Amino acid sequence: MKIAYYCLPLALFSITTLPLQAAAQSCQxxxxxxxxxxxxxxxxxxxxxxxxxxxxxxxxxALLLPTVSKKPRLTEQERVDYFSQFLADKPSGKLDTHYFDAACNTATLAGLYTFDFAATGKQVAARYSFTYRWDGQQWLISHHHSSLLPSG
Structure with missing residues (x-):
């Protein structure tokens, strides 16, 4: 019983300071x-x-699930390695459709896009989702998924 008596003020203090802590955090x-x-x-x-x-x-x-690789890219070096190969074909993307959703410090853009590859002349349709997270100074990609658009 004494433990509850001494812990109750601490618990009440913690609960009452939660709104103050939340207010101190920035919400973009x-x-x-x-x-x-x-x-x-x-x-x-x-x-x-x-x-x-x-x-x-x-x-x-960030997690990158790239268009033309089976391997998830979990580190900056893995993403650099992927983009080193991907950029060799000189890609340029165009959004065909987009859907948007946002909440405090996070935003998602998803839909269909098409890549034109200048080096090969190929055009590739794909699905995408980008999740952005506010880091206190800028929006950065926290999750990026891209996959070839299935036929049919």
Missing amino acids: QATKQQALDLFEQWNDSLKSGDPQQVARLYQED
């Missing part, structure tokens, strides 16, 4: 236009041909 709400601009920033980084520039748009712990 992305707009649809911001998410579309983030895609264009990513697409422009592809056109640069620099895999490091592309990889810098991802959070350190």
